[in-house]
Amino acid sequence: MDTILKRSWAEPYKMKMVELLKMTTRAQRSRAMKKAGYNTFLLRSEDVYIDLLTDSGTNAMSDRQWSALMLGDEAYAGSKSYYHMENAIQKYYGYKYIVPTHQGRGAENILSKVLIKKGDIIPGNMYFTTTRLHQELAGGKFVDIIVDEAHDPFNEHPFKGNVDLNKLEAVVKKYGAKRIPYVSIATNVNMAGGQPISMKNLKELRAYTQKKNIRIIHDMTRVAENAYFIQQREKGYEKRSIREIVKEICSLTDGATMSAKKDALVNIGGFMATNEWEVFEEARNLVVVYEGLHTYGGLAGRDMEAIAVGIEESLNDHHQRARVGQVEYLGNKMESYGIPIVKPVGGHGVFVDAKSFLPHLTQDDFPAQALAAEIYIESGVRTMERGIVSAGRKPNGEHYYPKLELVRFTVPRRVYTQAHTDVVAEAVAAVFERRKKIKGLRMVYEPKYLRFFQARFEPKV
Ligand code: PLI
Numbered sequence: 001m002d003t004i005l006k007r008s009w010a011e012p013y014k015m016k017m018v019e020l021l022k023m024t025t026r027a028q029r030s031r032a033m034k035k036a037g038y039n040t041f042l043l044r045s046e047d048v049y050i051d052l053l054t055d056s057g058t059n060a061m062s063d064r065q066w067s068a069l070m071l072g073d074e075a076y077a078g079s080k081s082y083y084h085m086e087n088a089i090q091k092y093y094g095y096k097y098i099v100p101t102h103q104g105r106g107a108e109n110i111l112s113k114v115l116i117k118k119g120d121i122i123p124g125n126m127y128f129t130t131t132r133l134h135q136e137l138a139g140g141k142f143v144d145i146i147v148d149e150a151h152d153p154f155n156e157h158p159f160k161g162n163v164d165l166n167k168l169e170a171v172v173k174k175y176g177a178k179r180i181p182y183v184s185i186a187t188n189v190n191m192a193g194g195q196p197i198s199m200k201n202l203k204e205l206r207a208y209t210q211k212k213n214i215r216i217i218h219d220m221t222r223v224a225e226n227a228y229f230i231q232q233r234e235k236g237y238e239k240r241s242i243r244e245i246v247k248e249i250c251s252l253t254d255g256a257t258m259s260a261k262k263d264a265l266v267n268i269g270g271f272m273a274t275n276e277w278e279v280f281e282e283a284r285n286l287v288v289v290y291e292g293l294h295t296y297g298g299l300a301g302r303d304m305e306a307i308a309v310g311i312e313e314s315l316n317d318h319h320q321r322a323r324v325g326q327v328e329y330l331g332n333k334m335e336s337y338g339i340p341i342v343k344p345v346g347g348h349g350v351f352v353d354a355k356s357f358l359p360h361l362t363q364d365d366f367p368a369q370a371l372a373a374e375i376y377i378e379s380g381v382r383t384m385e386r387g388i389v390s391a392g393r394k395p396n397g398e399h400y401y402p403k404l405e406l407v408r409f410t411v412p413r414r415v416y417t418q419a420h421t422d423v424v425a426e427a428v429a430a431v432f433e434r435r436k437k438i439k440g441l442r443m444v445y446e447p448k449y450l451r452f453f454q455a456r457f458e459p460k461v
Helices: 026-035 063-069 080-092 104-115 129-137 165-175 199-212 223-233 242-251 277-290 301-314 317-336 367-379 418-433
Strands: 097-101 121-124 141-144 182-186 215-219 255-259 270-274 349-353 384-386 406-410 441-445 456-459
Touching: 026 367, 063 301, 080 097, 080 242, 080 270, 080 301, 097 104, 097 277, 104 129, 104 215, 104 255, 104 270, 104 277, 121 165, 129 141, 129 182, 165 199, 182 199, 199 215, 199 242, 223 242, 223 317, 270 277, 301 317, 317 349, 317 418, 367 384, 367 406, 367 418, 367 441, 367 456
Parallel strands: 121 141, 121 182, 182 215, 215 255
Antiparallel strands: 097 270, 255 270, 349 406, 384 406, 441 456
16 A cells, blocks of 8 residues: 655745844843743843744735835825725725724724714624723623633634624623624634634624624634635635635625734734725724824825735735644644643634643632743743733723633744744743742732733742
């Protein structure tokens, strides 16, 4: 019998320029972590070796994007570059009206102000930090309607981003459809571990919400990664391109907010999109208050050119295979060392389950925060807490206690090599070996909003 050799694959690009990194000692990293209040957001990036804090704005642009920068039209009004970006959004995503913003949360601010009234309810497939905060600041209340499997790190459901329609129905019964301006649907749910929603579930949701006359607003920050999972896992989509799947996802929704800093392969930018003229008109009124004129919304012309090219590149099947494939490689490597990770491995990062990594700590010891600090001290690898600190406090002042207490290893697109990912997995394995000695943290400074960015901690003794 012939031996079937497993064939490797590699990235569909090569390097043209490199950024040199500073190498540090353990003693230097211990000092840097203490100075940063045991919060990886407060480290200086020059003290970081491999930066897996976020995939947001950390992408490497292509030669085509860099040359597009030179074509930026920096006119205050009516910039050519705006029309290039608008054209790409309409062509590839299919939304009618576009409002550019400086990044995703700028779009969330405007959309929430336009659509949400005090006392409104916004059901969604798990919260995201900035999205929920803007909903709350506009007077709304977020209700989680994601499937239960999403809250279990080890459940291998292929579509942990799905909505539980029974949960949605209960919310509609309790509050009435009139108090629900929209259902908030993220493609590739960040806080669940980069988990996709299936087309089947989205279609069922669409049928239900149309009956009830409720909009679907799409957080499309990682829509192409979600489309890749649909192509790989959902019956009937094996032969469809990512470009086609993305267009179909968008067609099942009424509007969107987007952080172009992720999928769209740029370092800054975002937009709001809608198919409703009245919503667009109101958003266009507000964008001049908060972001800038409606043909730049806080962006330079060159940023909009890079987004237009980035959107197109993000929909290339080979690109997504390499992007998600690299994350999967890192997840598999960690698993081979027995490290507890969220399964299935997500689209934009590997999420380590801090509760089972550090079972001797309670959630009030901030285990994921403590683990992220240890990983940095061990290796210079920067990760991020996605647990109780990120969840913040309820409007009544109590902590939210999320079921998931995770450390996120977020992989920037087109930035690191396979050798870097090996180094990361080995570093976590080294911390895993001495896990029993890791102590919890105390929060000594807590900002009012989005505390995870600036909170400070000290080790518990
Ligand atoms: O960081 P912004 O303002 O461009 O985008 C906000 C935002 C909205 N939705 C989702 C799903 C996000 O992941 C998101 C930002 N995420 C960050 C910064 C992250 O590190 O995951």
